[in-house]
Each structure stands twice: as C-alpha cells, then as structure tokens.
Amino acid sequence: MYPQILLRNRKPDRIATLAEYRAGGGYEGLVRVLQQRSPAEVRQVLLDAILLGRGGAAFPAGMKMMTVAEDAPFPRYLVCNADEMEPGTFKDRVLIHADPHQLIEGMILAAYAISAEKGIIFIRPEYESAARILEREIGIAREAGFLGRNILGSGIDVEIVVHRSGGRYICGEVTAQINALEGRRPNPKQPPPYPTEKGLWGKPTVLQNVETLCCIPHILRNGAQWFKDLALTESGAGTKIFGISGKVNRPGCYELPMGVRLSEIIEDYAGGMKNGGEFKACLPGGASTGFLTREHYHIEMDFDALKSVGNRLGTGAVMVFDRDTCLVAATLNLIEFFARESCGWCTPCREGLPYIREILWRIETGKGTAEDIPALKKICKHLWYSYCAFAPGAVSPVEGLLTHFEGEVAAHINQKKCPFRNS
Ligand code: SF4
Secondary structure, eight states: OOOOSTTTTOOSSSOOOHHHHHHTTTTHHHHHHHHHOOHHHHHHHHHHTTOBOTTTTOOBHHHHHHTSOTTOOSOOEEEEEEOOOSTTOOHHHHHHHHOHHHHHHHHHHHHHHTTOSEEEEEEOGGGHHHHHHHHHHHHHHHHTTSSBSSGGGSSOOBEEEEEEOOOOGGGGSHHHHHHHHTTSOOOOOOOSSOTTTSOGGGSOEEEEEHHHHHHHHHHHHHOHHHHHHTSSSSSOOSEEEEEEEESBSSOEEEEEETTOBHHHIIIIISOSBGGGOOEEEEEBTBTTSOOEEGGGTTOBOSHHHHHHTTOOOTTOEEEEEETTSOHHHHHHHHHHHHHHHOOOOSHHHHHHHHHHHHHHHHHHTTOOOTTHHHHHHHHHHHHTTSSSTHHHHHHHHHHHHHHHOHHHHHHHHHHTSOTTOOO
C-alpha cells in the first residue's frame, strides 16, 4: 500500500470535517507560511517540488505563479478549475467530496503566493453537491479564521467564492474559462497576452486544477524533496489520482505514486480485467489522449514516460478496453461527445469533428469504404491547425485507433459489419 496524501481522509459515506483535516496536519502549512515565508519563497518551493499541473497540461505550477510579475497590477485572481467534464474523468469530484479543506487551504496558499485576495472555484453544474459542500466549508474555514480578512492576524486577506459553470466542455480551457467568468461566450483566446499578465477583467490571473491545488498544503508542510521522493521515477514528483474506468473489476479513484506501472494499477488496484478478460488497450489520461496497447502494458505512468511513446498522462483518467470491445465504436462514442462540445469558433474543428463522426459511424455500421481510412487520417491532420488545443485532443483517440488498430477498422470495412457484433 502506497502512502495516501490527497485521499488520506477519504471516507466511504461522508466528507472529512475541519477537525479531522486539522488532526492530520491541515492548515499547519498555512500557519507556518504566514509566519515564516514570503510569497516568493512559496513559489520557489512549488517550483523545487516539480509540481506539474494535474489538469492535463502538466505545466509547472510554481513557474506559472512566477510569471505574475512582482510589480503586476492589483487585484490579482486565483481561479480553481473544477470544471471537470472530460469523459472518464472524476478525480476532482472525489477530492472535493473527500476533503474540501485540503482544496480550500491549497487555494489560500496559492492566492498568497501571487498576492491575490480573491479565489474563485469554477465548477461544473453537475457537481452541485460538491459546490454546496464547498460553500458550507468555506464558511466554516472563515469562522475558524483561516479565510477572509486578516487571516490568523497576519494582515493577509483572501476570500473564496464558488461559481457554477454554464456546463460546456470548452469552459475548462483557461482563456475560455476567463471569458465565461466575465459573462461572455466561452471561446478560447490565443495568447499573448497570457492570463498571468492580463486575465480576468484584465488583471493577472492564475488558474490551477483542483488536484494541483490540493497538493500545495502538503508540499509546504513537508518540503519539496519529500514531494519528489513520493514518485517512483526520477522525472516524476508526488502522487497522482488515477481514475480507472471501463473493463476492470473495481473502477474508481486510486492515489498512487507518480510513475506507478499501468499493469500494477489495473491488476493490484482495479482488481484486474473484468470477467477475466484480456487487456487490449487503454486511454491513459482521459478521452483526449491516444490509445496505449499491450505493448505498453507495463509502462510507467508519469508525464515523461507517456510523452516518450507519443502519448499524454492528461488527467490520469485511465479508460480500459478488453479484447471483446470494438474500438471503432468506443472512438465513435468519444467523437460524438467532442463534436457536440466544439465551441464552433474555427472551421477545422466545427466542421471536421462532425465529419469524422459521420465516417466512423459509416464504418461501424458496415457502410464504410476503402477511402474512409485515408480520409480520416487527412482530416485528423487538418484538425491540428485549429485555433486551440481542443481539436488536437479530440482527434487523439482517432489517431491512436488508426496507428495501433487500423486492422480492426479495415475489418469493419471488409466484412461490411462490426466484427464484434453478432447481428
Ligand atoms: S478548436 Fe474547436 S473548441 Fe477550439 S476554438 Fe476552434 S472550434 Fe473552438
């Protein structure tokens, strides 16, 4: 059993209370930071800890904070991205429901690091219970003196509010999220200016994912080296919440060291393949990553190892498929989601994704032709020229399908039916 850091207070039936969080060292990091560390020192510790953003982009959290210039204007904003909407991804919800004060303390510390007085939790509308938990616990933290004006007599003010998202996938993209918070249509914007320079209402804004923020109190309490030592690989740091779904016996969220092997996650934690099935493939980091195959079954799950095989760790949402699963149908399912969620701003994405959906549907229903495979490859290539990272992410499973399972796609075309269906 590996050490549990972020999920240490997780209970089957209820959230951890403030008293339980404090009994495990909660808010100790905040007390120490306010007494002993400058905002610059906090940013440096996070950089030294190699805390990489857990929302999928893996950008160093300390570095992002450092891009807010010392003389940047005020007010500054910290935004917590809890708009978790990628199929297969549910770790942020689990974290909020398990231990909400961990996130609240992480946000106060992150706000302190960039001298922001306002933190905003941008949360998807389906997470209404999590939003209510946060609102209640924010009030409890305020009453305890950890939040609000003059925190613990330090002269520091930080307030946190919860903002319900409109519920579109693209709202998870940084610049689109800022537009949404300003009440605009959530289209992404190409930097520069970067949000850390001109973000929410034109002011410096740092946006971090729930899991990233939850790591911060532990790093500041235990040190950068402690965090790095949690990982099993040299290039990794910390633990990762892996959300396992699909054809396994025990789907769910597991906190494991960065760099744990895929086979270990599936066999030792997710209870092995469902009904004794045989592993065929998985998407290692949510719906916008490519397929890993049997050849990658023992791969170390960290950002660098996945990158070395042309893939991404993404959010760590591992979607597992067995030998009897039709990957054309599985990919079609994901593309239906992405085609619906395109914000429609640029032509390649707005037109290309529905086109891919139509072709995959034809292939899956036995109406595909030999020209469909080269056509799919060509359209996928064009989607890399879209305006934001949504479209390249959306076509990642399609490209993975064509790279590793082209034979399975061709079998649909040649047999004029899905080989995995009886009728
Ligand atoms: S790639 Fe898609 S989501 Fe991104 S701006 Fe273009 S249309 Fe919108």
